[in-house]
Amino acid sequence: xxxxxxxxxxxxxxxxxxxxxxxxxxxxxxxxxxxxxxxxxxxxxxxxxxxxxxxxxxxxxxxxxxxxxxxxxxxxxxxxxxxxxxxxxxxxxxxxxxxxxxxxxxxxxxxxxxxxxxxxxxxxxxxxxxxxxxxxxxxxxxxxxxxxxxxxxxxxxxxxxxxxxxxxxxxxxxxxxxxxxxxxxxxxxxxxxx
Numbered sequence: 763x764x765x766x767x768x769x770x771x772x773x774x775x776x777x778x779x780x781x782x783x784x785x786x787x788x789x790x791x792x793x794x795x796x797x798x799x800x801x802x803x804x805x806x807x808x809x810x811x812x813x814x815x816x817x818x819x820x821x822x823x824x825x826x827x828x829x830x831x832x833x834x835x836x837x838x839x840x841x842x843x844x845x846x847x848x849x850x851x852x853x854x855x856x857x858x859x860x861x862x863x864x865x866x867x868x869x870x871x872x873x874x875x876x877x878x879x880x881x882x883x884x885x886x887x888x889x890x891x892x893x894x895x896x897x898x899x900x901x902x903x904x905x906x907x908x909x910x911x912x913x914x915x916x917x918x919x920x921x922x923x924x925x926x927x928x929x930x931x932x933x934x935x936x937x938x939x940x941x942x943x944x945x946x947x948x949x950x951x952x953x954x955x956x
Contacts, residue, residue, distance in 0.1 A: 813850030814859070814905045817870075820846050821898050822930050824877060828884070828891060828937035829944065836891075837881035843874035843894075859905040866897035873897070888938050892920070895927040902928065906956030913951040918943070926950070 820842035827835030847867060852860055873894035880886045899913055912929045919925035919938035927937055934947040 813846065813854075814863075814901065815908050816846040817843060817850065818898065818902060818907060818911075818928070821894070821928065824874075824891065824894075825927055825929065825937045826935070828888060829935040829940060831884060831940040833884040833887055834881040836884070836887050837878045840874040840878035840887075844871055844878070847871050847874075855905070859901075862901055862904045866901055870894060870897050870901075884940075888919075888925075891927070891937060892925045895925070898928055899926065902953060907953060908955055910955050911953045912949050913953060914947050915950045916947040918946055928953075 820839055823839035823842065824836050827833075827839055847870060850863075852863055852867075855863055873890040876890040877887045877894070880890075902911060909930060912932055913926060914929050914934060915924055915926045916936050916938050917924045919936075925938045929935065932949055932952075934945045934949070936944055936946050939946050
C-alpha cells in the first residue's frame, strides 16, 4: 500500500511540474502563433507608428490653433510637421503605409510650409490646412493611430463646398470657421486606435 501511495505522489508531482512548465514558456505547439492579446504590440509596428504619430500630433496642434483663430500658433505647429517628416524613417513603414506616405509626403510638407510662412494670413493657412487634412486622413486610415481620431466635416466652409479634418475629440471645434462658428460641423467617421 505504501508503494502505491509513493507512486501516486511521484506521478502527481511530475504532472504538476509539467503543467507549471507549460504555462511559463511556450511549447512547440505555440510556435508561430500570433499574440492577439490587447497589449501585444509587434516591435516593427511600434517603430512604424512612432513617426506617423508625431506627424499626427503636430497636425492636431495646427488644427487646434486654427480653431482658436491663432495663425501664429498654427504657423509654429506647422514647423513641427516639417520636423516630423524629416525625422520619419519611411523604410520602417509597412509596404502599404510607405506607398501612401511616399504619395503624400511632398504635399504634406508643402502645405505645412505654407501654413508656417503665413502666420498673418489665416485664410491662406486654412486653404492649405484643408488640403493637408485630406492627405493626413489618407495616411492615418492606412497606418492606424495610437489614439481614436474623428473625421469631421464642415458643410459651410469654402462657399458651402465643405471641408474635412481630423480631430482627437468628438466635440466639434471647427478649424475652418474658428471662433465665428466653432461648433459648425459633424462627425463623419470614427477611426479607432489600432
